[in-house]
Amino acid sequence: MLFKSLHAISQASRRIRTAKPICALTVVAVLVVTAQIAHAQQLTSGSSGREFKQQGIEAVPFQMLTEQTKSKLEPVLSKPSIYRRLPKMAIKCDPDYFRFLVRHPEVIVEIWKLMGVTKMQTTRTGPFVTQTDDGAGTLSDLELVYGDGNKHIFYGTGSYEGSLIRKKLSGKCVLVLQTEHSTDGSGMPIATSQLDVYLKVDNFAAGAIARTLQPLVGPTADHNFVESLKFVQRLNETTLRNGPGVQMMGDRLDIRPDVLSSFQQVADLTFRRGRAIEAARSVERVSSTPEFRTIRSR
Numbered sequence: 001m002l003f004k005s006l007h008a009i010s011q012a013s014r015r016i017r018t019a020k021p022i023c024a025l026t027v028v029a030v031l032v033v034t035a036q037i038a039h040a041q042q043l044t045s046g047s048s049g050r051e052f053k054q055q056g057i058e059a060v061p062f063q064m065l066t067e068q069t070k071s072k073l074e075p076v077l078s079k080p081s082i083y084r085r086l087p088k089m090a091i092k093c094d095p096d097y098f099r100f101l102v103r104h105p106e107v108i109v110e111i112w113k114l115m116g117v118t119k120m121q122t123t124r125t126g127p128f129v130t131q132t133d134d135g136a137g138t139l140s141d142l143e144l145v146y147g148d149g150n151k152h153i154f155y156g157t158g159s160y161e162g163s164l165i166r167k168k169l170s171g172k173c174v175l176v177l178q179t180e181h182s183t184d185g186s187g188m189p190i191a192t193s194q195l196d197v198y199l200k201v202d203n204f205a206a207g208a209i210a211r212t213l214q215p216l217v218g219p220t221a222d223h224n225f226v227e228s229l230k231f232v233q234r235l236n237e238t239t240l241r242n243g244p245g246v247q248m249m250g251d252r253l254d255i256r257p258d259v260l261s262s263f264q265q266v267a268d269l270t271f272r273r274g275r276a277i278e279a280a281r282s283v284e285r286v287s288s289t290p291e292f293r294t295i296r297s298r
Helices: 004-038 050-058 069-078 096-103 105-115 205-212 214-241 243-250 258-289
Strands: 081-084 089-092 119-128 129-133 138-147 151-160 169-185 189-203
Touching: 004 129, 050 081, 050 189, 050 258, 069 151, 069 169, 069 189, 081 214, 089 129, 089 214, 096 105, 096 119, 096 138, 096 169, 096 189, 105 119, 105 129, 105 189, 105 214, 169 205, 189 214, 214 258
Parallel strands: none
Antiparallel strands: 081 189, 089 189, 119 129, 129 138, 138 151, 151 169, 169 189
């Protein structure tokens, strides 16, 4: 829109500066209010079964990885101290939005911080690497070593020092995330995800302690994964309702400018796709409405 005077520009700028915080707070409020409302579907329970562990390894596209990457992954995959296949989940989410959020976890963490539900710090330190301090004793670096439309492989290193275990633990992990994208009967996109987790603790004695704690660690990991995906669905639903507001909310996130730009673009794309799906559904409803003719007696 073109403004005819500097005064009009000044007034508009003040309105925009005021509207952005209000709109962003509205989006956050919606996410908080709907925190317990999620229609995500848990398809399976978590498991540590050997057959699943082998299936996860077979899903890794080793032929697509460099020798350096394979040398990091193979020791963890072959002899993990802890293995867990987390629950398979089906959520409503745009495929490009889902892939972006998987590849940029710092965006989710920053939204959580804006909502006041975490003190976790996640910072991007490279094109494919993020560093996280969970505020409870865990420090980690997570690298995306492979990603395509339906599969993401992460390699992580980290340490834990806290009240759960007196001895400091350090180790490495491999995450194998597989996702199938489909649509439901109304044309809305569905993302069905399954995550295999392989954790190798460096110290043998500490590894024994970790295996002892696996009955506790497994269900906790299951719960966190399920709740994280439910949140992704809530964010997708909020974006469908108020895409411009979600884009404005992005301005309040402490993320790199290039990541912010990509987030706002994919949020806009998700919003516009949702509008197109809803428009198509409206046309279908109208076309399927029975035609009633007025009959008049002669």
